[in-house]
Amino acid sequence: MSRRLRDLLGVVPFLVFVGIFLVVPTLVVAIGAFLDEDNRATLDNVTALADGYIVQAFVRSIVLSAVTAILGAVIGALLGYALVTAKPDSTVRRVVTSACGVLAQFGGVTLAFAFMATIGLSGFVTLFLRDSLGIDIFSGGVWLYDLPGLVLVYTYFQIPLMVIVFLPALDGIRPQWREATESLGGSTWYYWRRVAGPLLAPAFIGSTLLLFANAFSAYATAAALVSQGSPIVPLQIRSALTSEVLLGRENVGKAMALGMVVVVAVVMALYAVLQRRTSRWLD
Amino acid sequence: MTTTAVSTGVAVRLEGVSRRFGTVQALDGLDLELAPGELVALLGPSGCGKTTALRILAGLEDADSGRILVGGKDVADVPVNRRDMGMVFQAYSLFPHLTAAENVEFGLRLRRQSAAARRRRAQEMLELVGIGTHASRFPQQLSGGQQQRVALARALAIQPQVLLLDEPLSALDAKVRLQLRDEIRRIQLEVGTTTLFVTHDQEEALALADRVGVMRAGRLEQIGLPEDIYRNPATPFVAEFVGLSNRFAGQLSASGVEVFNTLLPTLNAGSVEHGPVEVLVRPESIDLTADPLGDGRVVAVSFLGPLARVTVALPDETLVVAQVSSARLADLPPGTPVRVTLLPIPVVVSPSDQT
Amino acid sequence: MAGLVRRRARRQRVLRWVVVGVLSIVFLLPLFALLEFTTRGPGGKLSWDTWRLLVDWRQLSETYPVLWTGMKASFWLVLLSVALTLVLLVPTVVWVRLRLPGLRRLVEFLCLLPLTIPAIVLVVGLAPVYAWVVYFVGGSSVTLFLAYTILALPFAYRAIDTGLSAIDVRTLAEAARSLGAGWLTVMWRVVLPNIRSAVLSAAFLTVALVLGEFTIASLLSRDNLQVAINQLGKSSATISFAVSLAALVLAFVLLYLLSFVGRRRRRERSVS
Numbered sequence: 001m002s003r004r005l006r007d008l009l010g011v012v013p014f015l016v017f018v019g020i021f022l023v024v025p026t027l028v029v030a031i032g033a034f035l036d037e038d039n040r041a042t043l044d045n046v047t048a049l050a051d052g053y054i055v056q057a058f059v060r061s062i063v064l065s066a067v068t069a070i071l072g073a074v075i076g077a078l079l080g081y082a083l084v085t086a087k088p089d090s091t092v093r094r095v096v097t098s099a100c101g102v103l104a105q106f107g108g109v110t111l112a113f114a115f116m117a118t119i120g121l122s123g124f125v126t127l128f129l130r131d132s133l134g135i136d137i138f139s140g141g142v143w144l145y146d147l148p149g150l151v152l153v154y155t156y157f158q159i160p161l162m163v164i165v166f167l168p169a170l171d172g173i174r175p176q177w178r179e180a181t182e183s184l185g186g187s188t189w190y191y192w193r194r195v196a197g198p199l200l201a202p203a204f205i206g207s208t209l210l211l212f213a214n215a216f217s218a219y220a221t222a223a224a225l226v227s228q229g230s231p232i233v234p235l236q237i238r239s240a241l242t243s244e245v246l247l248g249r250e251n252v253g254k255a256m257a258l259g260m261v262v263v264v265a266v267v268m269a270l271y272a273v274l275q276r277r278t279s280r281w282l283d
Numbered sequence: 284m285t286t287t288a289v290s291t292g293v294a295v296r297l298e299g300v301s302r303r304f305g306t307v308q309a310l311d312g313l314d315l316e317l318a319p320g321e322l323v324a325l326l327g328p329s330g331c332g333k334t335t336a337l338r339i340l341a342g343l344e345d346a347d348s349g350r351i352l353v354g355g356k357d358v359a360d361v362p363v364n365r366r367d368m369g370m371v372f373q374a375y376s377l378f379p380h381l382t383a384a385e386n387v388e389f390g391l392r393l394r395r396q397s398a399a400a401r402r403r404r405a406q407e408m409l410e411l412v413g414i415g416t417h418a419s420r421f422p423q424q425l426s427g428g429q430q431q432r433v434a435l436a437r438a439l440a441i442q443p444q445v446l447l448l449d450e451p452l453s454a455l456d457a458k459v460r461l462q463l464r465d466e467i468r469r470i471q472l473e474v475g476t477t478t479l480f481v482t483h484d485q486e487e488a489l490a491l492a493d494r495v496g497v498m499r500a501g502r503l504e505q506i507g508l509p510e511d512i513y514r515n516p517a518t519p520f521v522a523e524f525v526g527l528s529n530r531f532a533g534q535l536s537a538s539g540v541e542v543f544n545t546l547l548p549t550l551n552a553g554s555v556e557h558g559p560v561e562v563l564v565r566p567e568s569i570d571l572t573a574d575p576l577g578d579g580r581v582v583a584v585s586f587l588g589p590l591a592r593v594t595v596a597l598p599d600e601t602l603v604v605a606q607v608s609s610a611r612l613a614d615l616p617p618g619t620p621v622r623v624t625l626l627p628i629p630v631v632v633s634p635s636d637q638t
Numbered sequence: 639m640a641g642l643v644r645r646r647a648r649r650q651r652v653l654r655w656v657v658v659g660v661l662s663i664v665f666l667l668p669l670f671a672l673l674e675f676t677t678r679g680p681g682g683k684l685s686w687d688t689w690r691l692l693v694d695w696r697q698l699s700e701t702y703p704v705l706w707t708g709m710k711a712s713f714w715l716v717l718l719s720v721a722l723t724l725v726l727l728v729p730t731v732v733w734v735r736l737r738l739p740g741l742r743r744l745v746e747f748l749c750l751l752p753l754t755i756p757a758i759v760l761v762v763g764l765a766p767v768y769a770w771v772v773y774f775v776g777g778s779s780v781t782l783f784l785a786y787t788i789l790a791l792p793f794a795y796r797a798i799d800t801g802l803s804a805i806d807v808r809t810l811a812e813a814a815r816s817l818g819a820g821w822l823t824v825m826w827r828v829v830l831p832n833i834r835s836a837v838l839s840a841a842f843l844t845v846a847l848v849l850g851e852f853t854i855a856s857l858l859s860r861d862n863l864q865v866a867i868n869q870l871g872k873s874s875a876t877i878s879f880a881v882s883l884a885a886l887v888l889a890f891v892l893l894y895l896l897s898f899v900g901r902r903r904r905r906e907r908s909v910s
Contacts, residue, residue, distance in 0.1 A: 014730040025763025082657035098894040106850035110882040114668035117675035124671035176376040182363040183370040184390035217756030220852035257759040345641040
């Protein structure tokens with residue numbers, strides 16, 4: 001009995017720390033979403049989510065995340081496939097996976113800057129196209145600092161993330177399966193349609209979901225890039241946190257945050273289910 | 284037992300096949316012939332080229348030079364998926380998203396057989412390999428031995444011209460290996476498909492094959508009936524690789540080779556210069572007698588059922604491994620002084636500088 | 639000979655190089671643009687002045703105090719976050735494996751929870767917690783390491799968990815205990831040396847994460863490298879672009895080195 005107690009003491013520091021800095025903040029959001037400024041229970045914050053501008057922000061966030069997830073997944077899977085045809089210890093593979101790690105997770109402000117330097121008003125490509133080819137990419141308005149710009153920059157970090165999360169599944173495809181298919185008379189196309197395709201499908205869909213969650217949660221790039229308005233949910237939360245104009249906005253922010261958690265949690269749960277299927281086949 | 288049609292089998296010929304991977308000469312002018320319906324085992328240490336030979340025959344690798352004839356036709360321009368060869372890999376070759384039956388049906392679906400015909404044939408094949416009751420299981424629900432049975436059924440279902448087995452037993456437990464080995468032979472005889480079996484396990488090759496080819500460095504060192512390979516090894520390499528051999532110093536002359544004051548007939552005297560040589564002697568060619576005046580001393584005994592292996596140390600610290608009937612073990616506990624006698628059975632000699 | 643197989647291998651190699659090549663160009667273009675932007679001198683001439691300033695620390699701190707503050711804060715944040723992450727996580731994860739296997743699911747759940755809680759959400763809930771942190775230890779930017787440790791948990795946990803899965807901690811510990819070792823010796827002399835590469839990758843991932851963190855620092859109104867870069871971006875774009883590129887390259891170098899650390903582990907796994 002006392003030994004059991006002593007054993008449990010070993011995890012106390014971890015649990016205390018995680019309790020204060022992870023569980024408490026989560027509860028603050030979850031409970032705060034249902035409190036008014038005087039800490040009385042209310043559903044006002046949650047019903048405020050039905051306001052037109054918040055609904056729109058959620059729709060835009062979801063569309064942005066879905067579009068960039070699908071683009072990133074398709075292109076990233078292609079790049080991943082090109083990489084697994086190289087040996088695991090080859091330099092190409094090492095360099096590309098490291099670069100993907102950086103671009104996928106480090107990005108944020110830097111990526112926003114990089115795109116300003118590329119296709120901003122005085123960007124490298126903008127100037128080149130204007131001066132050399134006479135093409136003005138912003139003739140229809142400066143789209144870089146708005147939703148279309150976000151799609152572009154998000155796709156830029158989604159592709160590398162796809163490479164990272166999809167590579168293990170691609171590595172799990174055994175060369176024997178292709179050889180067996182061929183010795184049984186199947187063509188390359190048949191192999192992709194009947195063997196590799198079905199085997200990779202759960203991993204592909206799962207990775208796409210993860211990409212969706214990643215884009216949905218992203219904040220830094222949008223914060224650095226979008227100068228006017230708050231088109232997507234994370235930026236709405238920012239303005240709810242920082243605005244001092246309206247009292248009680250803070251708890252609407254909590255409700256929006258809770259909404260984000262719900263979306264991400266659902267997506268991640270689906271991801272976990274698909275991941276389990278993948279690991280059964282491809283480990 | 285089943286209505287499996289016995290195919291007559293085709294002849295396979297490899298003529299002067301070479302293949303180099305970078306700096307490694309995997310195959311160096313390999314010549315090999317399989318008669319229709321014959322099971323030939325290619326035996327050799329890893330890296331000897333046996334798997335390369337099989338993969339070239341399957342169409343999974345290219346040959347740099349040489350010809351491959353299947354049923355008399357050159358197959359160089361036939362891609363792997365048209366070669367019509369059933370292949371069983373070392374492990375993990377079953378499609379994990381398909382059941383055992385669906386795996387077996389895979390090749391039949393490619394041959395556009397009707398669903399009913401496919402199902403019938405798959406069930407028939409699974410019964411042939413002894414797991415008819417597991418048809419709806421997924422590969423990860425099957426043991427390693429059962430998976431290899433399904434793989435065999437899948438390869439045979441398409442009634443291939445040639446069956447290729449690439450170390451199909453090496454990933455299995457010893458007991459399952461023995462069992463499956465015998466079944467592969469039974470099934471192969473039943474369906475009569477010309478079969479190439481690649482292995483590094485000499486016991487497996489000797490037990491299973493019509494003929495055994497021992498490979499070394501991309502070439503056939505010797506090919507022949509299992510008992511020939513064992514009893515009359517053509518080279519020291521074959522003698523050492525197939526079965527256990529003692530290596531003793533001896534003196535080669537025109538009348539034979541002299542070891543431990545005994546003159547023995549040789550199998551390969553013509554290719555070795557007279558003088559000091561090394562002699563390869565099988566444990567069963569050595570007899571031990573408990574003798575207080577003998578100059579050997581038993582140092583270890585290992586019991587192998589009806590037989591036993593006894594290791595004896597000679598005064599010059601040479602170790603001699605002899606095989607005796609287990610009934611005699613009582614007379615030979617460790618420490619017993621013994622006399623070592625060589626039986627007059629032909630042996631292989633090798634130049635003494637060769638390791 | 640025909641060489642059907644080799645012809646296909648060649649086609650595959652060409653495809654690989656085309657895909658990797660095209661995407662490399664697309665991906666390097668924005669980074670090249672950053673470099674080009676920071677080397678644009680007066681009159682459109684090439685100038686390395688910005689980069690020269692970047693290595694002249696004293697002048698940099700005088701010219702851009704904001705940047706200097708952010709860099710210093712990030713430096714301490716990296717050190718403290720790595721230290722806290724490792725000190726908190728490694729003993730806990732090992733201990734749970736050895737003595738409290740029943741708690742493994744809970745610890746894993748808690749460690750992976752930050753993946754489903756976006757940083758922007760976490761910061762909403764952290765605001766009141768940090769009010770208390772300020773009350774007890776003050777409002778220095780360096781206190782952010784507490785939040786960053788939470789952000790690093792999923793990545794660090796996975797790295798360490800993979801490392802531990804590759805060895806049989808229980809047997810190792812039992813062997814050491816049977817030879818008379820105490821728990822501290824088991825941890826320090828037996829377990830830790832065997833998961834060195836996992837600990838190293840956890841540390842590297844934490845470094846990269848802290849160097850790139852913006853959301854929490856910005857919304858809690860603290861200073862770190864990324865906040866400073868963002869702030870400067872509005873007034874002196876050139877220097878802030880240069881710093882952000884340098885930080886990106888640094889993170890790449892870290893991860894590239896990490897790929898060599900992970901190699902041994904991968905090979906071991908592929909054998910089993």
